[in-house]
Amino acid sequence: MTTAISLSLPDLRTTLALGRYLGETARPGEVITLAGSLGAGKTTLTQAIGQGLQVEESCYITSPTFSLLHEYPGRLPLYHLDLYRLNDETEIEDLGLLEYLYGTGLSVIEWPDRLGNLMPEERLQIELILLSETARRAELTGHGKAWEEKIAGMQNHQEWQRPNKNG
Numbered sequence: 001m002t003t004a005i006s007l008s009l010p011d012l013r014t015t016l017a018l019g020r021y022l023g024e025t026a027r028p029g030e031v032i033t034l035a036g037s038l039g040a041g042k043t044t045l046t047q048a049i050g051q052g053l054q055v056e057e058s059c060y061i062t063s064p065t066f067s068l069l070h071e072y073p074g075r076l077p078l079y080h081l082d083l084y085r086l087n088d089e090t091e092i093e094d095l096g097l098l099e100y101l102y103g104t105g106l107s108v109i110e111w112p113d114r115l116g117n118l119m120p121e122e123r124l125q126i127e128l129i130l131l132s133e134t135a136r137r138a139e140l141t142g143h144g145k146a147w148e149e150k151i152a153g154m155q156n157h158q159e160w161q162r163p164n165k166n167g
Helices: 012-024 042-052 089-094 112-118 145-157
Strands: 002-009 031-035 069-072 078-082 106-110 123-130 136-143
Touching (some): 042 106, 106 112
Parallel strands (some): 031 106
């Protein structure tokens, strides 16, 4: 089952609100894949997801381009993977990165096309499209029943845009 919506993210505040909502509602073992060009905001969205997961501010979330994986403690562990430097799924298996896709935390994966046949069936796929320096469009596709329900809630209630006490 798949469900798709397109969200307008006209400014940084809206992008951060989306990320915080995804972190606040995350459940153990969920996977979010992030696609988009360089500079589209994948790491910024992941930082906001970390806020929603209550990752301490002292654990500054950065892109794991060279280390491939960063793990951050929070309400759930955040596993932030960046597969940009990998060529194919064989390298992913050889490095043991699959363990994180089915662990107890939330896995956020940049450059998910490198997963190939290892792509999890149940996942939220987000493509960020750069519209201007501050504006983005997010194409969200939920794969699986849980993501279908979450997307329906986001679409029907726009609850992810509610004001946040931290900004």
